Amino acid sequence: MKTLQQLQEIRDKEKIRMSIRENTGECVLTTVKKSVLICGGTGCVSGSSKITRDEFKARLKDHNLENEIEVIFVGCFGLCAKGPIVIIYPEGTFYEHVFPKDVGEIVDTHLVGGQVVKRLENKEAYDDGRNKPLFETQFYKAQQRICLKNCGHIDPENIDEYIAMDGYLAYPKCVKEMTPEGVIDVIKASNLRGRGGGGFPTGRKWEVTAKAKGDQKYIVCNADEGDPGAFMDRSILEGDPHSVIESMMIAGYACGATMGYVYIRAEYPIAVQRLLMALHQAREYGILGKNAMGLGHEFDIEVRLGAGAFVCGESSALVTSIEGHRGEPRQKPPNLAVEGLWGKPTALNNVETLANIPQIILNGADWYSSIGSPGNTGTKVFALGGKIVNTGLVEIPMGTTLRTVIEDIGGGCMNGKKFKAAQTGGPSGGCIPAELIDTPIDFDSLTEIGSMMGSGGLIVMDEDNCMVDIAKFFLDFTVEESCGKCTPCRIGNKRLFEILTRISEGKGEMKDIDEMLELSEYIKRDSLCGLGKTAPNPVISTIQYFKDEFIAHIKDKKCPAGVCTALLQYIIDKEKCIGCTLCIRKCPVDAIKGELKKPETFEVIQEKCIKCGACEPACKFKAILKV
Amino acid sequence: MSAFVDTVEQKEQLDAVLSDLKVVKGSLMIAMQKAQEIYGYLPKEIQERIAENLSFPLEKVYGIATFYSQFHIHKPGKYKVGICMGTACYVRGADLLLKRVEEITGILAGQTSENGLYTVEATRCIGCCGLAPLITVGEEVFGNINADDVNRIMENYKE
Ligand SMILES: Cc1cc2nc3c(=O)[nH]c(=O)nc-3n(C[C@H](O)[C@H](O)[C@H](O)COP(=O)(O)O)c2cc1C
Ligand code: SF4
Ligand code: FES
Numbered sequence: 001m002k003t004l005q006q007l008q009e010i011r012d013k014e015k016i017r018m019s020i021r022e023n024t025g026e027c028v029l030t031t032v033k034k035s036v037l038i039c040g041g042t043g044c045v046s047g048s049s050k051i052t053r054d055e056f057k058a059r060l061k062d063h064n065l066e067n068e069i070e071v072i073f074v075g076c077f078g079l080c081a082k083g084p085i086v087i088i089y090p091e092g093t094f095y096e097h098v099f100p101k102d103v104g105e106i107v108d109t110h111l112v113g114g115q116v117v118k119r120l121e122n123k124e125a126y127d128d129g130r131n132k133p134l135f136e137t138q139f140y141k142a143q144q145r146i147c148l149k150n151c152g153h154i155d156p157e158n159i160d161e162y163i164a165m166d167g168y169l170a171y172p173k174c175v176k177e178m179t180p181e182g183v184i185d186v187i188k189a190s191n192l193r194g195r196g197g198g199g200f201p202t203g204r205k206w207e208v209t210a211k212a213k214g215d216q217k218y219i220v221c222n223a224d225e226g227d228p229g230a231f232m233d234r235s236i237l238e239g240d241p242h243s244v245i246e247s248m249m250i251a252g253y254a255c256g257a258t259m260g261y262v263y264i265r266a267e268y269p270i271a272v273q274r275l276l277m278a279l280h281q282a283r284e285y286g287i288l289g290k291n292a293m294g295l296g297h298e299f300d301i302e303v304r305l306g307a308g309a310f311v312c313g314e315s316s317a318l319v320t321s322i323e324g325h326r327g328e329p330r331q332k333p334p335n336l337a338v339e340g341l342w343g344k345p346t347a348l349n350n351v352e353t354l355a356n357i358p359q360i361i362l363n364g365a366d367w368y369s370s371i372g373s374p375g376n377t378g379t380k381v382f383a384l385g386g387k388i389v390n391t392g393l394v395e396i397p398m399g400t401t402l403r404t405v406i407e408d409i410g411g412g413c414m415n416g417k418k419f420k421a422a423q424t425g426g427p428s429g430g431c432i433p434a435e436l437i438d439t440p441i442d443f444d445s446l447t448e449i450g451s452m453m454g455s456g457g458l459i460v461m462d463e464d465n466c467m468v469d470i471a472k473f474f475l476d477f478t479v480e481e482s483c484g485k486c487t488p489c490r491i492g493n494k495r496l497f498e499i500l501t502r503i504s505e506g507k508g509e510m511k512d513i514d515e516m517l518e519l520s521e522y523i524k525r526d527s528l529c530g531l532g533k534t535a536p537n538p539v540i541s542t543i544q545y546f547k548d549e550f551i552a553h554i555k556d557k558k559c560p561a562g563v564c565t566a567l568l569q570y571i572i573d574k575e576k577c578i579g580c581t582l583c584i585r586k587c588p589v590d591a592i593k594g595e596l597k598k599p600e601t602f603e604v605i606q607e608k609c610i611k612c613g614a615c616e617p618a619c620k621f622k623a624i625l626k627v
Numbered sequence: 628m629s630a631f632v633d634t635v636e637q638k639e640q641l642d643a644v645l646s647d648l649k650v651v652k653g654s655l656m657i658a659m660q661k662a663q664e665i666y667g668y669l670p671k672e673i674q675e676r677i678a679e680n681l682s683f684p685l686e687k688v689y690g691i692a693t694f695y696s697q698f699h700i701h702k703p704g705k706y707k708v709g710i711c712m713g714t715a716c717y718v719r720g721a722d723l724l725l726k727r728v729e730e731i732t733g734i735l736a737g738q739t740s741e742n743g744l745y746t747v748e749a750t751r752c753i754g755c756c757g758l759a760p761l762i763t764v765g766e767e768v769f770g771n772i773n774a775d776d777v778n779r780i781m782e783n784y785k786e
Contacts (some may be wrong), residue, residue: 042753042754042755043754043755043756043757043758046755046758046761046768046770047758047768047770079691080755080756080757080758081757083757226751227714227752228712228713228714228751229713229714229715229716229717229756230752231752231756233756234754266660266697267697267750267751267753267754268754304653304656304657305656305657305660306695306697307656307660307695307696307697307698308695308696308697308751309694309695309696310751321656322653323652324651324652324653324654324655324656324657324689325655326690326691326694326695327694327695342652383714383715383756384716384755385757385759386714386715386718386719386759387718387719388740390754390758391715391757391759398640423714426714457714459714459715459718460718460720465718470718473714473717474714483694498756612726613723617775
């Protein structure tokens with residue numbers, strides 16, 4: 001077991017080595033002269049960054065530089081759209097879209113030759129003849145990284161690097177200098193609210209757990225991340241697993257629990273593997289386990305894998321699933337804090353919520369609550385996706401406007417299209433229309449406009465997305481994922497889905513709109529768990545802000561965005577057509593007729609057309625129109 | 628369908644897993660996950676063996692196997708083709724990729740082809756939204772693609 005003194009020695013030594021990643025120009029060069037940081041997040045690994053890393057290592061070895069230049073696989077940098085990303089320190093050169101074939105050039109030209117490879121350099125990061133620090137670029141400028149502080153900076157598979165970033169300092173501080181109540185008071189004073197979607201004050205949850213009677217108590221980390229289109233929690237676990245471990249230990253001390261569970265999606269293999277590795281290293285160092293860090297307390301963590309059921313993200317269903325059953329929610333109260341896992345008091349928190357804790361302990365509640373606004377303190381991580389230029393992971397202070405996120409950080413919509421709406425909260429949330437783009441992003445403001453903060457998925461939609469179709473998409477999801485235990489959710493949401501399907505096929509009636517709203521009220525009121533209670537939200541909010549689109553589908557039998565296939569027609573613009581017959585050859589069902597070089601004879605036979613759209617891109621003259 | 632037979636190694640692995648898990652609280656799901664790792668799916672014979680060893684009724688095992696989408700009770704195809712239908716992929720046209728995969732393989736999402744070559748699945752967000760829309764074949768991810776790219780990709784998985 002390492003003593004606190006030994007941990008401090010590791011911290012001091014590693015800090016010096018890692019100072020070259022600071023990009024401040026001031027660093028102490030040890031034997032390591034350069035750092036090559038490669039993104040090892042799921043997105044970039046899928047883009048072959050693992051092979052890139054091996055290639056770097058092999059080439060550096062060929063040049064006998066393997067000791068002087070370290071190659072480090074870090075967590076997500078955030079700017080996934082430019083991935084795979086490689087950053088070279090101390091100069092801070094930011095390379096984008098780096099594939100294995102590019103490694104040779106970077107090694108020869110840059111690492112050996114001292115010249116930047118201009119072709120691969122991020123244009124914005126290079127300014128007036130110097131490298132702009134990453135955090136001054138447009139994408140990072142408005143961000144503030146607390147949960148993601150170490151993501152993209154440290155090697156998540158090396159506990160020493162976490163320790164160097166003041167890791168495993170917060171837990172000893174709690175145990176040596178604070179009482180469990182004192183820790184809870186700090187968390188309460190920070191006003192930290194749960195990041196898993198509900199926004200429940202974390203300090204209060206811990207307080208109830210601490211006060212509840214029980215010979216055994218549990219800490220559970222919710223890493224089920226079910227929102228389809230969100231990957232905040234995964235990135236934190238992949239990039240900085242120790243921060244979650246340390247905060248579970250702190251929660252254990254505060255609530256009087258000696259055992260913790262992390263329930264994580266099996267679809268996240270890299271996160272699972274890094275978490276297991278981190279747990280192993282923490283145990284080896286004596287940080288986790290009996291008499292952790294020699295401070296007289298015990299805490300250990302087990303990992304349980306989810307098995308692909310969205311409802312298991314709901315806290316009571318999750319606990320039921322850990323117990324080894326079908327993950328069905330149960331009636332609350334009793335709350336988990338009183339009667340949770342195996343009937344014992346349980347504090348269940350989301351990954352991102354937990355990732356804030358060590359920082360709050362180290363920097364104080366005042367520091368934390370000075371970020372954001374009262375009642376909505378701190379930052380929130382969002383997975384920015386959809387029709388946006390800079391897809392990726394962003395962390396912003398609460399109260400940042402949607403405009404800043406979309407226009408400044410996100411770089412606006414792709415291909416210069418017009419921003420139509422953003423969707424937050426996934427299948428439980430709602431949309432924010434373009435006219436409300438100046439809404440500050442925090443729990444209260446989003447709820448006020450009929451959306452919600454959610455767990456952090458932020459999907460951008462442009463003029464080509466149909467809102468009826470989006471509502472249908474989410475309902476399809478919840479119908480599929482409803483556990484079926486209670487009727488309003490099982491049947492009610494299915495009815496909503498059927499009505500939406502009818503509308504999208506041009507078979508809707510005007511009274512459908514009111515019927516959906518009424519049905520939604522019942523479902524929200526009578527469902528047992530959060531899944532059912534929030535499932536109608538996407539329907540209600542799209543009707544609220546895009547009623548005219550619903551009316552267009554119902555009355556005019558038209559889909560203004562051109563998405564709902566049943567309402568589409570492909571026709572030929574005879575002015576543009578030159579009669580080349582390419583479209584005829586592409587059509588799988590012979591639905592286009594026409595004679596070679598006689599544009600006036602060209603026609604789509606609507607009865608035959610299956611609206612597959614194969615003809616549209618085939619035409620080089622843009623003569624196929626979708627109306 | 629031919630009867631299920633496992634190899635000696637597979638059987639030994641499963642036996643070891645089950646005897647380890649006898650003492651773990653809430654071990655049923657873990658056992659099923661490990662068993663699926665060993666066999667690729669959970670045929671009735673294996674469900675029975677798990678039920679017997681861990682002293683659970685078979686209905687309970689079957690109930691769990693059908694509740695969670697990760698468990699497969701039928702043998703999957705040689706190539707598992709997944710089309711991400713997460714929100715980020717969907718708004719970028721994932722349905723067109725799905726349609727094309729279905730055309731090429733001749734089966735619908737959720738099905739396995741008769742020749743045992745393909746299983747097509749509409750999956751949830753796999754966390755590569757920056758590459759949206761995308762498909763996966765086994766562990767490989769193909770991102771930022773359109774329907775015509777799907778034809779090109781599937782050329783490599785024909786036998
Ligand atoms: C259907 C449903 C799915 C949920 N999925 C998640 C999830 O994937 N991750 C998560 O942290 N919380 C999820 N929640 C919220 C949890 O029930 C719980 O409120 C949260 O994990 C508590 O942690 P927090 O207070 O730190 O946010 C979900 C809730 C519902 C109703
Ligand atoms: S609301 Fe839906 S998911 Fe929740 S318990 Fe009822 S049926 Fe199951
Ligand atoms: S929505 Fe497809 S990877 Fe996230």
